[in-house]
Amino acid sequence: MSVSVLVALLGWGLVALFTGTGERGATTQQHVARPPGQPVAVAADHGPEACPDQTLRVGSEVGRPTFRTGERIGLAVVVTNIGPRPCLRDLNRMLREIEVTTPAGRQVWSSNDCYAESTNERPVLEPGKPVRNDVLWQGLTSAPGCAARQERVPPGDYLAVARLTSIASAPTPFRVLP
Numbered sequence: 548m549s550v551s552v553l554v555a556l557l558g559w560g561l562v563a564l565f566t567g568t569g570e571r572g573a574t575t576q577q578h579v580a581r582p583p584g585q586p587v588a589v590a591a592d593h594g595p596e597a598c599p600d601q602t603l604r605v606g607s608e609v610g611r612p613t614f615r616t617g618e619r620i621g622l623a624v625v626v627t628n629i630g631p632r633p634c635l636r637d638l639n640r641m642l643r644e645i646e647v648t649t650p651a652g653r654q655v656w657s658s659n660d661c662y663a664e665s666t667n668e669r670p671v672l673e674p675g676k677p678v679r680n681d682v683l684w685q686g687l688t689s690a691p692g693c694a695a696r697q698e699r700v701p702p703g704d705y706l707a708v709a710r711l712t713s714i715a716s717a718p719t720p721f722r723v724l725p
Contacts, residue, residue, distance in 0.1 A: 594635070594671075595632065595633045595634045595635050595671050596634055596635065597634060597635050597636065598628060598630065598634035598635060598636040598672055599630075599634075600712075600713070600714055601630075602628055602629055602630030602634060603626060603627070603628060603629065603630075603636065603672075603711065603714055604626075604627045604629050605624065605625070605626055605709050605710065605711045605714045605715065605716045606624075606625040606626075606627070606677075606709060606716045606717075606719075607622065607623070607624065607625070607645060607707040607708055607709035607716040607717075607718070607719045608622065608623040608625055608679075608707075608719060609621070609622055609707050609719050609720075609721040610622070611721075612720075612721055612722065613721065613722045613723075613724055614686070614721065614722070614723050614724065615723070615724050615725075616686070616699065616700075616701075616702055616723055616724065616725055617686060617699065618686065619683050619684065619685060619686065620683070620684040620686055620721070620723075621681065621682075621683055621684075622645050622647075622658075622681070622682045622683075622684055622707050623645070623679050623680060623681045623682065623709075624643050624644070624645050624679070624680045624682070624709040624710075624711070624716075625677045625678070625679050625680075625709065625716075626638060626643075626672065626677065626678045626680075626711055627672075627675065627676070627677040627678070628672035628673060628674050628675070628676070629674070629675070630674060631674060632674065633671050633672065633673050633674065634671070634672055635669050635670070635671055635672070636669070636670070636672055636711075637668070637669050638668040638669070638670060638678065638680070638711065639666055639667065639668055640662070640664060640666040640668070641659065641663070641664075641666075642711060642712050643658075643680060643709070643710065643711045644657055644658050644659045644709070644710045645657070645658045645682055645707060645708070645709045645710075646658070646707070646708050646709075646710070647684065647700075647705050647706070647707055648705065648706050648708065648718075649703070649704070649705065649706070650704050650705075650706060650720075655688055655689075655700055655705065656684060656687065656688055656689045656700070657689060657691070658682050658684075660689035660690055660691050660692070660693055661689055661693035686699055686700055686723065687699060687700065688700060700723060701723070702722075702723050702724055702725045703722070703723060704720060704721075704722050705720070705721055705722070705723060706718035706719065706720055706721075707719045707721065
């Protein structure tokens with residue numbers, strides 16, 4: 548093969564590569580400029596929108612009605628979309644909380660007192676399908692910022708209240724026995 552034929556083939560290949568001509572160009576779509584016409588409506592495929600507060604129900608759950616002093620107590624924040632369509636909601640660890648109080652309303656413990664790590668949780672909430680976040684409480688007191696010394700809670704009646712931002716659950720009662 549002569550040098551001139553090799554140069555010609557190389558040149559043809561480069562022209563085909565940069566201009567889209569040749570065999571490869573036959574499989575690509577050609578874009579033809581058309582004069583502007585009427586706008587065409589195209590359905591946008593948007594994901595679910597954010598869940599408004601009024602479409603959410605927040606509940607608190609306690610593993611069972613009674614526990615012994617020193618036992619770990621299973622608690623849960625349960626968020627349910629009660630609206631008609633799937634929607635998104637930020638369920639970041641710092642936006643949800645479960646709090647234990649006395650029946651008189653004095654805070655005994657909060658899941659957010661000694662835990663300050665943020666999470667990235669934006670699930671699609673399907674209508675009627677609850678999303679649970681389980682917490683295992685050690686039965687110790689806490690204070691905001693974990694400032695106070697933690698002590699074992701005494702036997703008695705307690706309430707668990709779950710929150711997601713400003714949405715709070717009804718209190719769920721439970722008892723700690725000696």
